[in-house]
Amino acid sequence: MLYTNELEATIDFYVNGLGFTCGEYNEDWGWAALHLGDCEIMLAKPNEHTSFHKPTFTGSFYIKTDSVEVLWERFKDKVNICYGLETFDWGMREFAVYDNNGYVIQFGQQV
Template sequence: MKHLLKAVPVLASLDIDKTVNFYTTKLGFKATYHDAGYGIVVRDDIAIHFWKCDDKIFPENTSCYVDVQEVDQLYQEMEQVGVIHPNGKLEDKPWGRREFAILDADGNLIRFGQSL
C-alpha cells in the first residue's frame, strides 16, 4: 500500500495578495484561497501554498522543484512573461533532467523539469 501521494510546497510570502497575483497573472495558476496570512494557487495537478512572513531571508533562501511534461513549451511560456532566473535558462543537466528556473515576486526559486 502506498502511503505517500504527493508533496505540496509551502513557500514564504512577504505579501500574500502580491504573491497570489504574480502566480495568477504571470504563471497561469488559479487562486483557490487567500487571506492576509495564507494563500493557495493551483495549476494542472500542482498546488503551491504560501505563508506570510516579514523577513525576505525566508523566500530568498527557499525553492521547490516541479516535475512537468513538455518542458520546452512551458519554458517558452515563462520566457514570454520575463520570469526566467538569470542563471536558470533551459538546459539538459548531467543528472538526467531538462530543466529551467524562475524567481517569483518574493524571491522563491521554482525549478521546472522533466526526465531526458
C-alpha cells in the same frame, strides 16, 4: 507553504505570471492555495509565531512536468529567469525562475 509579506502580489505573480489558479483565498487568515495541474503551493503572511523579514530559504522548489518546453515558452518573457532551458547530465531538461519574493522555482522534465 511560502511565507510572504506581499500576499496579493504573490498570488498575482503565480496566477498571471506562471498560470496557476487560485483555488482558495482567505484574507482574514492571510492565506491562499494555488494550483497548476497536480502541483499545489500554499502562501501565507507570517504571523506572530513566525520570525520573518524576507525569504531565507536556501534551496529551490522543483516542479516536475511532462511539458517543460511548453512551460518555458509560456513563462520566459513574463518572469525573472534564474537560468534558461537546458538539458543536464542527470537526465533532466529544466529551467528556473525567481518569484516576486526571490524564491527559486524550477521546472523539469525527465529526458
